[in-house]
Amino acid sequence: MLQYQALNEYRAMNYARKLRNMFMSNAQLDCSEIGDGNLNLVFRITDKSSGKSIILKQALPYARVVGESWPLTLERARIESQAYIIQQSICPGLVPIIYHYDSAMALTVMEDLSNHLNMRKGLVPRERYPHFACHIGTFLARTLYLTSDFAWPSQVKKEKVVQFSNPEMCKISENLIFTDPYFNSETNQFNPLLADKVVEIWENNQLKLEVAKLKEGSLTHAQALIHGDLHTGSIMVTKEDTKVIDPEFAFYGPIGFDIGAVIGNLLLSFASHEGHTPDSQERIEYQAYLLTMIEQIWTYFEKEFRDLWEKESKERMAVIPGYVDHYLLQMFEDTAGYAGCKMIRRIIGLSHVWDMESISDPSLRAKAEKLALSIGQKLVLERRQVHRINDITSRVRQIAGWGED
Ligand SMILES: Nc1ncnc2c1ncn2[C@@H]1O[C@H](COP(=O)(O)OP(=O)(O)O)[C@@H](O)[C@H]1O
Numbered sequence: 001m002l003q004y005q006a007l008n009e010y011r012a013m014n015y016a017r018k019l020r021n022m023f024m025s026n027a028q029l030d031c032s033e034i035g036d037g038n039l040n041l042v043f044r045i046t047d048k049s050s051g052k053s054i055i056l057k058q059a060l061p062y063a064r065v066v067g068e069s070w071p072l073t074l075e076r077a078r079i080e081s082q083a084y085i086i087q088q089s090i091c092p093g094l095v096p097i098i099y100h101y102d103s104a105m106a107l108t109v110m111e112d113l114s115n116h117l118n119m120r121k122g123l124v125p126r127e128r129y130p131h132f133a134c135h136i137g138t139f140l141a142r143t144l145y146l147t148s149d150f151a152w153p154s155q156v157k158k159e160k161v162v163q164f165s166n167p168e169m170c171k172i173s174e175n176l177i178f179t180d181p182y183f184n185s186e187t188n189q190f191n192p193l194l195a196d197k198v199v200e201i202w203e204n205n206q207l208k209l210e211v212a213k214l215k216e217g218s219l220t221h222a223q224a225l226i227h228g229d230l231h232t233g234s235i236m237v238t239k240e241d242t243k244v245i246d247p248e249f250a251f252y253g254p255i256g257f258d259i260g261a262v263i264g265n266l267l268l269s270f271a272s273h274e275g276h277t278p279d280s281q282e283r284i285e286y287q288a289y290l291l292t293m294i295e296q297i298w299t300y301f302e303k304e305f306r307d308l309w310e311k312e313s314k315e316r317m318a319v320i321p322g323y324v325d326h327y328l329l330q331m332f333e334d335t336a337g338y339a340g341c342k343m344i345r346r347i348i349g350l351s352h353v354w355d356m357e358s359i360s361d362p363s364l365r366a367k368a369e370k371l372a373l374s375i376g377q378k379l380v381l382e383r384r385q386v387h388r389i390n391d392i393t394s395r396v397r398q399i400a401g402w403g404e405d
């Protein structure tokens, strides 16, 4: 078996040439490294003669963005490829096709989605995605329901919990989402114009208590095989199509963690437009569009989840009247809480988002970031008072000064 070796463009091309059933022997291959994430290498290999292309994603034994001083398990490549395969079987068409996984090289070969755009990049110039709410609502409901105790026999589900035990990657999230932003931690990076707001958060024991409870949920509540990092940078889109990528943080965790990631990141986009286009009708229209999208996502999710519960449940107790409503309500509270945590971490902690970073004027950026912090805190603190998706969006409108309560 081949020993692990980090690829460069030349080696990636040679690797691709040797893959069975991928390229013809006379292929004219070209390769470029296109990764823009924090952790891994992503190579695009194209055959100039046929136009065929593939993606090779390889884990490095350290975090790409920091370097060798932050060693990181190669196991994440196994988790990613196995999570992709389950998602593919549950949601065909909503993830890239996986062609090959090489455990020694910590490498996955997959469908090239270069005709798609990373969604986070599309949200900055106010692009609209008419099918996104339906696609992601479906993805969430199907991946989360169909890997839960309701769909798999409990012994099978418990084996999956072991298969997707992902301690090193979970530890990153535990630190970066739920811990470091709430202390004066070395990893934090924030706009100096936010210093007063950040200190207020560090001193807010009520907020920190609620974040501690949400952290405990992510440590212990093994409801479903969650994506684990479902931000808008983990979604590739066209006007017609949606593909979810990058499930290397997958583990058995709370369902609301994934739904909260999607909603929290759309709300980060909402807040960012306060800084991109401070005084314009287009800005308000786009922000309103994002709130409608969030409402539609939950609506699609809930409908599909209830359908699956009714038609696919293997758990006998699922038929007990009131159980599905109870389950969805608890999941909804979690969703609000995790959305809030994900917003706060991207403003105070390590690893910021392009939505905000692309605002070049620091004071305009601070305005947008403060709005994100306010929304995030409200979602964490008031998650038990929100029962319907409009309870979230109306709070956002009110914080943004749109005159609702
Ligand atoms: N299947 C794919 N097709 C085309 N581009 C991809 C594909 N997978 C990843 N990419 C590109 O590489 C970038 C980083 O990929 P990602 O899986 O998020 O890496 P990381 O794990 O380092 O965050 C994505 O933002 C996207 O631009």
Ligand SMILES: CSC[C@H]1O[C@H](OP(=O)(O)O)[C@H](O)[C@@H]1O
Pocket: 036, 037, 038, 039, 063, 065, 172, 173, 176, 229, 233, 234, 246, 350, 351
């Ligand atoms: C140094 S890890 C920080 C951050 O990076 C991951 O994101 P991505 O893989 O999409 O680049 C994840 O969100 C981690 O929390």
